[in-house]
Amino acid sequence: MRMIFRHKFLSAISVLFALASCSGNVDDSGEGLVLEADKTEISADGKETVTFAVTMSGADVTADADIISVADGSVLDGAVFSTGAPGNYGFYAEYQGEISETVTITASGEVSAFKRNYCIVEFTAQQCTFCPDGSDFLFGYFLPERMAGETAVVLAFHSNSMGEDIFYIDGTEEMRSHFGSQDLPSFVFDMRDAGSRGILSSAFQASKTEYPAHCALSLSSELSSDGKTAEVAVGLTSSVNSSYRVALFVVEDRIQAGQDTPLGHEDDYVHRDVVRSVVTGSWQGDNFGELASGQEVTKEYTVQVDPSWNIENVTVCAVAYDENGYANNCLGCGMDGGKEDYQFND
Numbered sequence: 001m002r003m004i005f006r007h008k009f010l011s012a013i014s015v016l017f018a019l020a021s022c023s024g025n026v027d028d029s030g031e032g033l034v035l036e037a038d039k040t041e042i043s044a045d046g047k048e049t050v051t052f053a054v055t056m057s058g059a060d061v062t063a064d065a066d067i068i069s070v071a072d073g074s075v076l077d078g079a080v081f082s083t084g085a086p087g088n089y090g091f092y093a094e095y096q097g098e099i100s101e102t103v104t105i106t107a108s109g110e111v112s113a114f115k116r117n118y119c120i121v122e123f124t125a126q127q128c129t130f131c132p133d134g135s136d137f138l139f140g141y142f143l144p145e146r147m148a149g150e151t152a153v154v155l156a157f158h159s160n161s162m163g164e165d166i167f168y169i170d171g172t173e174e175m176r177s178h179f180g181s182q183d184l185p186s187f188v189f190d191m192r193d194a195g196s197r198g199i200l201s202s203a204f205q206a207s208k209t210e211y212p213a214h215c216a217l218s219l220s221s222e223l224s225s226d227g228k229t230a231e232v233a234v235g236l237t238s239s240v241n242s243s244y245r246v247a248l249f250v251v252e253d254r255i256q257a258g259q260d261t262p263l264g265h266e267d268d269y270v271h272r273d274v275v276r277s278v279v280t281g282s283w284q285g286d287n288f289g290e291l292a293s294g295q296e297v298t299k300e301y302t303v304q305v306d307p308s309w310n311i312e313n314v315t316v317c318a319v320a321y322d323e324n325g326y327a328n329n330c331l332g333c334g335m336d337g338g339k340e341d342y343q344f345n346d
């Protein structure tokens with residue numbers, strides 16, 4: 001299920017009718033707009049679905065009607081709903097100015113014990129004039145406002161498609177190609193949804209409601225006495241039987257270097273969360289195997305430290321991929337003595 005956010009200008013009477021109506025969906029007269037569901041109870045496993053149908057005076061208008069969430073006004077992409085989050089979900093249909101009664105879907109299941117952290121990849125470049133606008137949107141609005149109270153790991157990969165970029169690392173262009181990235185700046189949310197900054201809100205909502213964390217990570221890093229290497233331990237545990245891959249990245253924040261901007265070139269532009277190296281075999285991670293519920297796996301890595309890095313601003317970030325190749329959880333800690341244990345919901 002994917003929900004597309006779209007503002008709708010409904011009359012006050014229509015809104016009140018949609019929100020105040022009961023959860024039934026039968027129109028005994030056979031007239032008016034009716035929303036029906038093939039079931040009203042599902043498992044909150046992200047797999048079991050509800051299929052909706054919309055009729056107008058008995059005629060099927062499902063393909064042309066909007067099926068709208070009572071909670072946030074989002075519109076179902078298609079007539080199918082599923083979720084990974086337990087709860088009650090109200091929907092109503094709109095067609096040619098008519099509003100149906102509300103249908104309530106109950107999703108049952110256990111709330112995930114693990115805290116859900118989110119992964120945002122940013123594709124950018126020093127020669128990209130409009131990339132600073134993308135970064136400002138991400139760090140100035142989306143993270144503090146749209147994702148307020150949530151935790152996100154940001155991985156900024158620099159492309160050399162517009163010219164030599166001093167932050168470019170091998171494999172970036174292959175990664176961009178994998179996600180179909182054509183323009184800069186562009187973003188990937190949880191290694192699943194990719195595109196311009198416009199995809200971030202709907203992708204975040206999808207991750208929050210459809211993809212609960214069924215695994216958790218622990219992370220620690222210890223810098224060697226000569227500062228040339230760091231020993232990093234990555235732990236993974238799961239609440240379900242599933243296979244996982246884990247990727248480990250070195251990220252440096254707040255690097256001052258050149259950047260083209262709409263107002264001209266800046267020599268001391270502050271670059272955020274730049275990926276300095278990929279420690280695992282690739283950005284798609286190393287195989288951590290098939291885990292049984294409650295099982296834990298730990299792997300250790302030796303990271304080579306570049307003397308140009310400002311260690312105070314360097315973190316190691318781990319991303320756990322589920323069996324479909326999407327980021328199910330992630331975690332970061334400082335390279336010099338950082339430590340983060342498994343995180344649980346309060």
